[in-house]
Amino acid sequence: MSKKESGASARAGEVVIAVNTPSRSYDVHVGAGVLERVGAIARDAAGGERACVITETNVGPLYADAVEASLEAAGYKTSVLTFPAGEQHKCLATLETLLEGLAEAGLTRDDVVVALGGGVTGDMGGLAAAMYLRGIQVVQVPTSLLAMVDSSVGGKVAVDLAHGKNLCGFFWQPSAVVADVRCLASIEPSLMRDSVGEVVKHAVLADPELLAELSREPFTFADCPEEKLVRIVAENVRIKRDVVDADERERGLRQTLNLGHTIGHGIEAASEFTLGHGSSVAAGLCCMARASLAKGWCKPSVYEAILAAVEAQGLPTDTRLPHDAVFDYMAHDKKRHGDSMNIVVPAELGAVEVRRVGLPELRELVELGCGTGKEA
Numbered sequence: 505m506s507k508k509e510s511g512a513s514a515r516a517g518e519v520v521i522a523v524n525t526p527s528r529s530y531d532v533h534v535g536a537g538v539l540e541r542v543g544a545i546a547r548d549a550a551g552g553e554r555a556c557v558i559t560e561t562n563v564g565p566l567y568a569d570a571v572e573a574s575l576e577a578a579g580y581k582t583s584v585l586t587f588p589a590g591e592q593h594k595c596l597a598t599l600e601t602l603l604e605g606l607a608e609a610g611l612t613r614d615d616v617v618v619a620l621g622g623g624v625t626g627d628m629g630g631l632a633a634a635m636y637l638r639g640i641q642v643v644q645v646p647t648s649l650l651a652m653v654d655s656s657v658g659g660k661v662a663v664d665l666a667h668g669k670n671l672c673g674f675f676w677q678p679s680a681v682v683a684d685v686r687c688l689a690s691i692e693p694s695l696m697r698d699s700v701g702e703v704v705k706h707a708v709l710a711d712p713e714l715l716a717e718l719s720r721e722p723f724t725f726a727d728c729p730e731e732k733l734v735r736i737v738a739e740n741v742r743i744k745r746d747v748v749d750a751d752e753r754e755r756g757l758r759q760t761l762n763l764g765h766t767i768g769h770g771i772e773a774a775s776e777f778t779l780g781h782g783s784s785v786a787a788g789l790c791c792m793a794r795a796s797l798a799k800g801w802c803k804p805s806v807y808e809a810i811l812a813a814v815e816a817q818g819l820p821t822d823t824r825l826p827h828d829a830v831f832d833y834m835a836h837d838k839k840r841h842g843d844s845m846n847i848v849v850p851a852e853l854g855a856v857e858v859r860r861v862g863l864p865e866l867r868e869l870v871e872l873g874c875g876t877g878k879e880a
């Protein structure tokens with residue numbers, strides 16, 4: 505399989521998806537073994553003399569040498585900055601250390617950061633690049649499923665504050681994204697399953713065929729042919745690309761990517777983050793679909809199709825957490841507008857609606873959708 509979708513050079517087994525946002529155009533390279541091309545891709549897309557790889561303590565030992573070798577083969581002088589793995593390190597203190605590290609490595613405005621890792625690393629590397637010298641280029645090299653299908657594309661980069669997740673950041677589009685599906689071999693099966701929550705979300709948003717496929721069998725790394733991994737990651741990137749091309753700054757259409765997230769964030773926080781993000785999104789998606797069915801906003805067939813896919817992926821379809829706790833966290837979501845919030849309703853398969861609801865109606869949706877499924 506070889507599919508070229510942009511002007512960039514693609515190799516056999518690689519899909520290249522062009523992203524065109526108002527602030528930057530770039531290619532997302534999805535393939536098996538594409539990690540060895542990071543240097544050549546960075547050279548074409550970003551140029552520069554120096555490349556600094558930003559990674560963390562779990563991913564660095566696995567892939568940093570290969571990425572550095574590829575960058576050196578493409579003529580870069582390289583350095584590597586490694587920070588401690590874990591969401592708790594996605595903070596201003598780590599950012600400061602990374603910025604000092606970029607200065608120490610002598611990167612100039614023409615040089616490039618290579619963010620190698622999962623979602624936390626994409627945020628840290630992207631935000632460091634956005635701030636250093638008022639902005640240098642970044643190549644995103646996602647190694648987790650969540651980062652490949654979601655966070656590496658679209659330019660959202662942030663750190664957490666004591667008051668909440670992702671409260672301090674920028675839109676900073678990468679110069680290229682390189683997603684090597686072979687890196688998924690190093691992902692824990694439970695984390696892989698969790699991340700499929702975002703894949704189900706994309707399928708509900710824009711791809712009923714993918715949703716039907718997801719309801720037939722679990723999407724795991726084990727026994728999954730590389731071609732299928734590439735196809736599914738690339739399809740998710742296309743779905744996200746179509747949204748961010750149309751609305752880079754989340755003024756309209758990009759809000760639809762929050763499908764499942766309003767109740768999902770409430771569930772994730774009320775579980776004290778013991779439930780993974782993707783699992784929380786999956787449960788939030790089902791709860792919102794159940795509430796939408798009760799309100800007459802979607803048909804039973806839509807609800808059933810969503811439930812079937814989430815169930816087949818071994819993800820939660822409901823929550824037993826107390827409504828008060830879930831609602832309290834939802835009501836403090838950073839996406840709240842005054843006393844109301846935009847929610848995303850799965851109106852049809854492949855077509856969602858954004859509705860503005862007041863806090864009492866939001867509470868009603870929690871009552872209707874959470875803990876009321878047969879499986880709760």
Ligand code: GLY
Nearest residue numbers: 654658660758761
């Ligand atoms: N993950 C949602 C977005 O990038 O907008």
